[in-house]
Amino acid sequence: MARVIVDVMLKPEILDPQGQAIARALPRLGFSGVTEVRQGKRFEVEIDGPADEAAIADVRKMAETLLANTVIEDYSVRVEG
Amino acid sequence: MGAARVGVVTFPGTLDDQDAARAVRHAGGEAVPLWHADRDLKGVDAVFLPGGFSYGDYLRCGAISRFAPLMEELIPAAHAGLPVLGTCNGFQILCEAHLLPGALTRNENLHYVCRDQRVLVESNATAWTGDYTPGQEILLPVKHGEGRYVADAATVTALESGDQIVFRYLGGNPNGSVNDIAGISNEAGNVVGLMPHPEHAVEDLTGAPSVDGRGFFTSILKRFVSL
Secondary structure, three states: OEEEEEEEEEOOOOOOHHHHHHHHHHHHOOOOOOOOOOOEEEEEEEEOOOOOHHHHHHHHHHHHHHHOOOOOEEEEEEEOO | OOOOEEEEEEOOOEOOHHHHHHHHHHOOOEEEEEEOOOOOOOOOOEEEEOOEOHHHHOOOOOOOHHHOHHHHHHHHHHHOOOOEEEEOHHHHHHHHOOOOOOEEEOOOOOOOEEEEEEEEEOOOOOOOOOOOOOOOEEEEEEEEOOOEEEOOHHHHHHHHHOOOEEEEEEOOOOOOOHHHEEEEEOOOOOEEEEOOOHHHOOOHHHOOOOOOOHHHHHHHHHHHHOO
């Protein structure tokens, strides 16, 4: 058993109005000094074997195919633990 | 020959399929229900992907629908020239399926927008817009929360120079879409996607703001009568 984490973020050039709304809310809550917030998605992919090279390659393929839309999003893959 | 047969696809969560089918029949065509889980296009002449929230819009709008069994048939057929129209969620699905370039993202102001929208017809050189005139202004309902069209600069330039921007918003951009883009086509002009809803604007009886949507359906039916 292993857990592989996929983080998906909008590409830097794509406007993130949700992140902006969060950033605007923070000062009202007393948090100062925040210059920007970008919102993304985190996927925790549990696999039944070890997180070896082949398994990681598989998860990358999942990210490329379904988890991220690479037209507007970047993704990164890492093994937890 | 008999009436042209236009397939109307239903995914779990599709909302506008009945209106789409009715619009096809209103124009004199035969509406053929297509089910997302069937690998069968039933030999239709054209396909309409209606709006709604297919698969609950989980992950991203259209991201899961794009892999439905029906889409495995539709994608190669569209590449081979089958006319396909996607409105709203249908447009999102066409972008996720890479049948159209770019993507649809959350509205700039984060508001779900539901209103009657003035739309400029930019191109009648597609399978679905032959009955319009470039420069014509039409009025169609829009209703979406994720309709902001985005694409990289090179793609937008190619769309502009290739006459692939089919519709633009007039009188206020409802979602922050780049260059006020409301709808685009692929290079061949057989695949068209737009956020506004022509299928909701074909009959006075339903309280539609206009009957300007009829042209989509008469355009596609004429195409098959003239073959």
